[in-house]
Amino acid sequence: MSKYYLTTPIYYVNAAPHIGHTYTTIAADAIKRLKRMQGYEPVILTTGTDEHGQKIERAAAAAGKSPQKFTDIISQEFRRQWEVLGLQIDRFQRTTDPKHAKVVQDLFDRCLKNGFVYKGSYTGQYCVFDELYVNEAKPGDPCPDCGRPTETVTEENFYFKLSAFQDRLLKFYEDQPDFIQPESRRNEVIAFVKQGLKDVSISRTTIKWGIPVANQAPHVFYVWFDALSTYMSAIEGEGLWPADLHLIGKEILRFHAVYWPAFLWAADLPLPKKLFAHGWLLFENDKMSKSKGNMVRATPIQEALGADSLRYYLLREVVFGQDGNFSYDALVQRYNSDLANGLGNLSSRTLALIHQNFSGKIPVGPGDSVIAEAAKIAVDSALDSFEMLNFSKALETTWSLISAADKFILERAPWNLAKSGDTAKLADTLYTAAEALRIVTALVYPVIPESAAKIWAQLGFRTPLDAIRTADLAWGKLAAGQEIEPATGVFPRADVKLIIEKMKQGEAAELVRQQTLMGTKVASPPPVAAEDSSHISIDDFIKVDLRVGEVKSANAVKGADKLLHLQVDIGEPQPRSIVAGIALAYKPEALVGRKVVIVANLAPRKLRGLESQGMIVAASLEGGNPVLASFLEDVPVGARLK
Numbered sequence: 001m002s003k004y005y006l007t008t009p010i011y012y013v014n015a016a017p018h019i020g021h022t023y024t025t026i027a028a029d030a031i032k033r034l035k036r037m038q039g040y041e042p043v044i045l046t047t048g049t050d051e052h053g054q055k056i057e058r059a060a061a062a063a064g065k066s067p068q069k070f071t072d073i074i075s076q077e078f079r080r081q082w083e084v085l086g087l088q089i090d091r092f093q094r095t096t097d098p099k100h101a102k103v104v105q106d107l108f109d110r111c112l113k114n115g116f117v118y119k120g121s122y123t124g125q126y127c128v129f130d131e132l133y134v135n136e137a138k139p140g141d142p143c144p145d146c147g148r149p150t151e152t153v154t155e156e157n158f159y160f161k162l163s164a165f166q167d168r169l170l171k172f173y174e175d176q177p178d179f180i181q182p183e184s185r186r187n188e189v190i191a192f193v194k195q196g197l198k199d200v201s202i203s204r205t206t207i208k209w210g211i212p213v214a215n216q217a218p219h220v221f222y223v224w225f226d227a228l229s230t231y232m233s234a235i236e237g238e239g240l241w242p243a244d245l246h247l248i249g250k251e252i253l254r255f256h257a258v259y260w261p262a263f264l265w266a267a268d269l270p271l272p273k274k275l276f277a278h279g280w281l282l283f284e285n286d287k288m289s290k291s292k293g294n295m296v297r298a299t300p301i302q303e304a305l306g307a308d309s310l311r312y313y314l315l316r317e318v319v320f321g322q323d324g325n326f327s328y329d330a331l332v333q334r335y336n337s338d339l340a341n342g343l344g345n346l347s348s349r350t351l352a353l354i355h356q357n358f359s360g361k362i363p364v365g366p367g368d369s370v371i372a373e374a375a376k377i378a379v380d381s382a383l384d385s386f387e388m389l390n391f392s393k394a395l396e397t398t399w400s401l402i403s404a405a406d407k408f409i410l411e412r413a414p415w416n417l418a419k420s421g422d423t424a425k426l427a428d429t430l431y432t433a434a435e436a437l438r439i440v441t442a443l444v445y446p447v448i449p450e451s452a453a454k455i456w457a458q459l460g461f462r463t464p465l466d467a468i469r470t471a472d473l474a475w476g477k478l479a480a481g482q483e484i485e486p487a488t489g490v491f492p493r494a495d496v497k498l499i500i501e502k503m504k505q506g507e508a509a510e511l512v513r514q515q516t517l518m519g520t521k522v523a524s525p526p527p528v529a530a531e532d533s534s535h536i537s538i539d540d541f542i543k544v545d546l547r548v549g550e551v552k553s554a555n556a557v558k559g560a561d562k563l564l565h566l567q568v569d570i571g572e573p574q575p576r577s578i579v580a581g582i583a584l585a586y587k588p589e590a591l592v593g594r595k596v597v598i599v600a601n602l603a604p605r606k607l608r609g610l611e612s613q614g615m616i617v618a619a620s621l622e623g624g625n626p627v628l629a630s631f632l633e634d635v636p637v638g639a640r641l642k
């Protein structure tokens with residue numbers, strides 16, 4: 001089967017990754033998994049970082065770092081973010097990689113040789129933020145795209161004859177109606193090109209932080225000429241070009257739909273097959289931006305509810321292509337209603353019934369013909385929607401199959417069939433439920449891969465879900481007799497308030513971490529009583545992560561009569577191992593089950609060979625024993641003190 005090559009934009013390193021970037025990259029990861037399911041081989045996904053230009057140069061200077069050092073740090077942060085989220089990135093291309101510079105130069109040489117590049121001079125307004133000349137603006141005017149002030153510049157540049165491609169572009173959009181998606185965006189591009197295209201400058205002499213144009217000092221390449229070439233440099237020499245899909249946000253469509261095809265034509269290179277421009281993710285109905293400080297990061301959400309909850313929410317809640325809103329509340333509600341109650345419930349109920357009635361072996365089918373038919377219709381329709389990148393519709397359809405299966409189980413009431421001894425009907429009922437669950441699990445795999453793989457394993461499959469192909473979605477592929485695993489909850493129900501609080505606190509900590517990393521941490525406002533250095537700011541206090549924990553076990557530490565070794569549950573998957581100097585004050589058995597306060601973000605250290613992952617908070621009495629901090633009211637494990 002043929003290859004499939006897809007890309008995300010390469011992200012500017014003047015900001016650390018947030019869920020806007022994550023949105024595109026998660027969608028790309030889901031498409032990659034889907035394409036593999038459809039049988040494409042190999043499926044290669046490229047992302048990376050866009051590291052040159054004035055904007056980056058200035059961000060580095062503001063952080064007091066050299067551009068190289070600064071870009072190394074932020075680029076690594078993007079790479080780490082995708083790794084932490086478990087995204088299947090094949091190529092991570094940086095524009096500062098020497099391999100990339102060669103490809104950019106080659107593209108330029110080809111365009112020059114074919115007569116599409118010439119030297120010219122420009123005096124006018126420039127928007128540093130968008131890295132764009134604003135031909136129509138006068139000195140003092142704001143940028144029409146982003147509203148920031150423009151700067152007046154005079155430069156001798158290399159120009160690209162974009163004007164030569166106006167008619168060819170219009171004809172191309174006409175002949176290849178699927179090239180730009182969604183349709184509404186295509187119309188915008190056509191209207192833009194119809195207004196007339198001016199030649200564009202593709203080099204700069206006022207900027208140092210860029211790829212030098214060979215033998216043309218002080219010219220460096222214009223960032224977009226540089227950046228777009230990444231899609232080729234990432235897979236240089238692998239025979240994967242042209243790309244099958246460039247996935248982008250709507251604000252950079254013009255560069256991809258107008259400049260990029262023209263550059264490639266001028267260089268006699270094949271064009272990508274498709275562009276899909278998705279909409280913007282807003283935060284509580286406002287555009288996320290660094291300056292507004294209303295950005296959301298992925299890690300705190302992942303830590304509170306798992307990466308799949310974010311993937312599911314982003315792809316289910318927002319119609320891909322349109323703008324959509326992000327809200328913590330909607331995220332947790334979706335998680336509870338669709339994942340915990342919907343898929344999670346179908347899974348645990350079905351598996352439990354098979355354990356109870358058939359000793360954990362899939363009973364004999366063939367299953368109910370009405371549900372089998374409903375499954376076929378749902379699979380066909382969901383795959384069609386996925387193919388159009390209409391994730392929300394595909395998921396909605398899949399969940400209609402979950403509802404049909406739920407309803408079927410309720411109507412058949414297997415618990416009554418078990419009582420009345422109608423084993424054949426009971427077997428058929430549970431086969432139907434398990435087969436519907438198998439199909440749903442495979443179908444949602446591209447969107448929630450981690451959780452789907454868990455359900456898959458619980459259904460008794462030994463082969464990885466990654467190896468599934470669309471043909472396997474046909475009814476009846478589940479083998480009777482297959483031994484299932486014990487059912488453990490894949491989506492534990494979330495306490496809405498508690499989880500939102502956890503995510504918001506995580507977000508505050510993540511913001512500080514990123515700012516520190518970038519060197520942009522804003523100094524805390526001076527304390528009210530400036531002369532009194534004993535005050536700390538709230539920012540300082542919030543750095544201390546104080547949590548309610550419950551002691552699960554307590555043991556004496558050999559050879560250390562003051563120390564106890566505790567296991568303390570603070571609402572994380574594993575209890576914390578904590579060594580505390582409280583043995584003279586508390587007997588181990590008196591501590592088990594007791595609620596305590598711990599400092600959760602202390603760097604771990606070893607005491608007597610035991611790892612201590614936190615500190616217990618106690619009143620320290622002069623000459624007396626420590627007294628543990630505790631609560632009069634009952635408090636849930638994991639609650640934060642502030």
Ligand code: MSP
Binds near residue numbers: 009230251281
């Ligand atoms: N470096 C250029 C792209 C060059 S591609 C050859 C750039 N970088 S960027 O860091 O600004 O990233 C923009 C992209 O990030 C958007 O096109 C989109 O894919 C994603 N998003 C960033 N914020 C977003 C939202 N708030 N909402 C949706 N997508 C967002 O432009």
